[in-house]
Amino acid sequence: VKSDTVLNGNNILRNQDPLFKEILRENQDYRLKENSAAIGKGAPEYVTGVSATDLEGNPRSAPFDLGAYEFVP
Structure with missing residues (x-):
């Protein structure tokens, strides 16, 4: 994804x-x-x-992150 626009609703x-x-x-x-x-x-x-977890199994929380992975610090 090499774009300068990320869509979300x-x-x-x-x-x-x-x-x-x-x-x-x-x-x-x-x-x-x-x-x-x-x-x-x-x-x-x-x-x-929307899956309750991202591709790595990390839980998604509201508001969730855009993309396949939820940010984990």
Whole structure:
């Protein structure tokens, strides 16, 4: 995902880097860095079927983060 727009229901993070940990190397890491604008921007009222956990099994909390991984400090 090399875009400057992250969509979320009615929320759009426009012209903001979502700050993934590493997208340019072989071992890409799409987890969010701690200062990512995508943290806490999920809007459950616009999404159905959101998993209670992310791809690593971390619990999602409201408001959840945009993307496949919930930020874990």
